[in-house]
Amino acid sequence: MxxxxxxxxxxxxxxxxxxxxxxxxxxxxxxxxxxxxxxxxxxxxxxxxxxxxxxxxxxxxxxxxxxxxxxxxxxxxxxxxxxxxxxxxxxxxxxxxxxxxxxxxxxxxxxxxxxxxxxxxxxxxxxxxxxxxxxxxxxxxxxxxxxxxxxxxxxxxxxxxxxxxxxxxxxxxxxxxxxxxxxxxxxxxxxxxxxxxxxxxxxxxPESPRWLVLQGRDDDALAVLKQVRSPERAEAEMAEVHALAEEEKLSQTGGAADLSVRWIRRLIYIGVGLGVFQQFTGINSVMYYGTQLLGDAGFSSSSAIIANTLNGLFSVLGITVGLLIMNRIDRRTMLIAGFSLTTLFHLLVGLSALLLPDGTAKAYFILVFVVLFVFCMQGTIGPLVWLMLAEIFPLKIRSFAIGVCVFMLWIANAAVALAFPPVVDALGIAPTFFIFVGLGILALVFIITQVPETRGQSLEELEARFRREYS
The missing domain is CATH 1.20.1250.20 (MFS general substrate transporter like domains)
Structure with a gap:
């Protein structure tokens, strides 16, 4: 803002x-x-x-x-x-x-x-x-x-x-x-x-007051604001809504032509990398195929579908913790910790599947490590990537750049969802999670070498810094 x-x-x-x-x-x-x-x-x-x-x-x-x-x-x-x-x-x-x-x-x-x-x-x-x-x-x-x-x-x-x-x-x-x-x-x-x-x-x-102002419908916008603000606040806030409308017009001036600027290309590269590596943690392979994964690990069908509810529970707990600590820890520190932990739990899932004999103990070890992976992912990388995508781009290209990054994030998500069943079917649980370990190591190298710190700086300060460092 x-x-x-x-x-x-x-x-x-x-x-x-x-x-x-x-x-x-x-x-x-x-x-x-x-x-x-x-x-x-x-x-x-x-x-x-x-x-x-x-x-x-x-x-x-x-x-x-x-x-x-x-x-x-x-x-x-x-x-x-x-x-x-x-x-x-x-x-x-x-x-x-x-x-x-x-x-x-x-x-x-x-x-x-x-x-x-x-x-x-x-x-x-x-x-x-x-x-x-x-x-x-x-x-x-x-x-x-x-x-x-x-x-x-x-x-x-x-x-x-x-x-x-x-x-x-x-x-x-x-x-x-x-x-x-x-x-x-x-x-x-x-x-x-x-x-x-x-x-x-x-x-x-009601409709969004900001959108109504963009359409020149100031009276309708004020009527909406009076529904969700005190009367004096609604009147005063119309000035802010007009300022936001001006921002909106400016934000729509950026587009593909801006890719000719070196520092903007660098930021989009960083944003795409963050989105793709978030999905290459494999979080959605667990969210989409967790029941099948636990069945392959040794649970019966009825037990696997019950045990899988723990993935959902710890996903909610993880994102709750992440939102509480997000503004207290540097972004890079939190990302490095998140990818380190998720990569560790991928390794432990793979080793459990590879080394433990089939049976109840193996199934529960894999369940515990998968649940801990979900908790760490949703408590760090999950919400933090979305926050950083909102922070790193200058206003002029923000709408265009976030669109590109989110599109690539969805494509990476779809690629993991498409590939996971045939890869597990062909290779088994252990090699599949060792692939995630390799991707996690690549993600850590990317974060350490490419991703800037954004906490504690205004969006204007970040834009000036990126112009200076990446031009």
Whole structure:
């Protein structure tokens, strides 16, 4: 945020509590159902995959394809969703996404073959990617500057909570109706409920005041601000919204032409590296295939799906800890510690799979090390990469550059999701996790040699520094 906006914000009347605070809280709850759906739809395949494989006769390749096609859809949805949000409004976009969530979910539930399932998984991916691009922007634009950080990070918490909810619901459904061939359809169908809640909830939510100002609708923007601020704060804050609108116009002037500038190319290279190496930790191989992984480690089908809920629980705990400590530790220190720990637990999973005899002890050792990996990843690398992507780019190219980096992050996510089942099928658990060890070492070299420290500096100071160091 520019110094102009920060100065404007500091001169505003304080955000005193009142009825508007409750209204803002309701808006945050409703909007973050988009994050919950993001988490549920990416996590539900985890427990549904085993019965789905038997019902639709999936091979290792088609299994990876059905899982990863959602992520390829999300990469496209993130690119397109941001553009549609700018053109038609944040609220309108979230309503449309809720409809796509419903369509995609029902299509998956009724799919007669894996090919049809893949088509509707791709449609779901468009909604997931669109939500990832739209919901945080909507939350940031309706929130007062004092609460912006806490309200926006609720969406991250809702994403991992959605994955945790998917794991728990899968375990319950499997242990009640597991004998039915179509039990996976029940698991997927549950996602319709939060999709309907998002759609009908957003019908009663306001549009972003910042977007309304960009459209020249100042009276409508002020009316929205009066819903979520005290009357005197709403009037005063219109000046800040206008300043943010000017920032928005400036942020849209950057584009591919700026890649001719050496220091900007260097920053995008760093941003892409952060996003790709975040996904090459293999976190989503656990989030998507954790139940199968634990089954391969030695758990029975019913035990594996229950044990997998620990991955969801420790994901939520990890991101909670990460958000608490993020502003107290240097970014580079936290990244190096995170990649060191995740690489260590990859090594321990691989050694356990390789050296321990088959049996209960082996299964539990692998479970413990996988859970600790998830906790360390979500407590450090997971939220920190998103924060650094928001920090390192100058305003002029921020929208374009983050779009490029997030697109590459989604593609890396999809590549891991596509490759994991056939690699495990061909090589086994131990060699697969040793590959992650190698990628972790490469990530550490990249962080140590390429990634700058950004904590404790304003965005303007960072831009001046990067111009000086990378030109």
């Amino acid at each position: 520019s110094s102009q906006v920060s100065t404007t914000g500091s001169a505003l009347p304080p955000d005193a509590p009142g009825p508007h605070s409750r209204r803002l809280g309701v808006i945050a709850v409703v909007a973050t159902f988009g994050g919950l759906l993001f988490g549920y739809d990416t996590g539900v395949i985890n427990g549904a995959l085993e019965p789905l494989k038997e019902d639709l006769s999936l091979t290792a390749f088609t299994e990876g394809f059905v899982v990863s096609i959602l992520i390829f859809g999300a990469a496209i949805g993130a690119l397109v969703g941001g553009r549609l949000s700018d053109k038609y409004g944040r609220r309108h976009n979230i309503l449309m996404l809720a409809g796509i969530f419903v369509l995609g979910t029902l299509g998956c539930v009724l799919a007669p073959s894996w090919e049809v399932l893949a088509v509707f998984r791709f449609i779901l991916g468009l909604a997931v990617g669109g939500a990832s691009a739209t919901v945080p922007v909507y939350l940031s634009e309706v929130s007062p500057f004092e609460r912006r950080g806490s309200l926006v990070t609720r969406n991250e918490v809702m994403i991992v909570s959605g994955q945790f909810a998917a794991f728990v619901i899968n375990a319950l459904i499997f242990n009640i109706w597991g004998e039915h061939d179509s039990v996976w359809r029940y698991m997927l169908l549950v996602a319709v409920l939060p999709a309907f809640a998002l759609f009908f909830g957003m019908l009663r939510m």
